[in-house]
Amino acid sequence: MSVYADQQGIDAIFSDYERTRRTLMDQKSAGLNITIFFCQQLDPNQDVNRRALERELGKRIRFFPLPCSGRIDSLHVMRALEAGADKVYVVTCPEGACHYREGNVRAKKRIAYTQGLIEEIGLERERLELIVAPAGAPVTVDELARAILARKASIGPSPVRGKQA
């Protein structure tokens, strides 16, 4: 089974970023806690660019910059889900464009493995999703996150979170 979900949807949203800005952030309104691990090579100014979205959504969104998406580990994802994330995204560079050659390929393998782990405890594999940043146009991490959040939420709150915040 593919580790990707609706990659075309992401590309389509990026192709019309202004429309995205006007779109109600569906996942925000659904009250989901989102965790985004991303390759910081994607956006040299990620530290500044993600702040506005963090201020806007508060605890509902958590960003974790990685030196390369190949640094992602199953344990990062499991701890994020355990800490209350309803949905975890791992954002990689386009295939063939990894700064360290094959970090994004490794990330893809680890996502597939981790999806198996979370299925084993009865969670939907969709709670973890790999997003490949679009090739070509440079992106900022906040644009990327808004594009992700603008998609219709395919899952509800995690049963692990229960009635916590």
Add this chain to the structure above:
Amino acid sequence: MITAERKPLSEIKEMLAPYKKILVVGCGSCVAECASGGEKEVGLLSSALRMDAKASGNEIEVKEMTLDRQCVYEFIDQLTDVIGQYDIILSLACGAGVQAVAEVFPKVHIVPALNTTFLGETKEAGLWIENCRGCGDCKLGVFAAVCPVTRCAKGLFNGPCGGSRTDRCEVDPDVPCAWQLIVSRLQDRGRLDLLRKVHPPADWSKQQGKGPRKIYREDQRA
């Protein structure tokens, strides 16, 4: 190195079912190297158990700890001060480690999270292969450091079976023919003469049939 694989979560949960306070104990040696029982795997399994319990409305306490080795008393002793706080120990050690901890704490429930598999080598990242059966009668010196007991599907001591195809084993084409390796290595070393000797059947009594094996060395004892 002893290799192992994690049991399915359903089997682990079944063993833990009656217990509420669980200590998950990893081992930082062999099973850490084969990515099945080290500190990271302890974290993964503990997170999975906690999330599974939360999602199904069960209240359990799962704590994590990793010893450098679970098969040596000096390291097992680190459990002494904490083990009384738990109902059960879930060990991510090999079978030897699980039993060693159980010997030290005979009144404590201890269950394995791993299936211990074989003595192996880390061939490459993410690939471990068996290359020693621990037969107790090592002949690697004669066979150019290729074990025919383990690496030949037929365990042959006196030459190849003749069924190999382009240096691959006929039983499993993913595996190189052990005898092809033995002959080509000895040829490279100019020691084909070692193969002139006919080897009698192995003495399997050194491996099995007498209960658990023991190594006793007076010079190593206190």
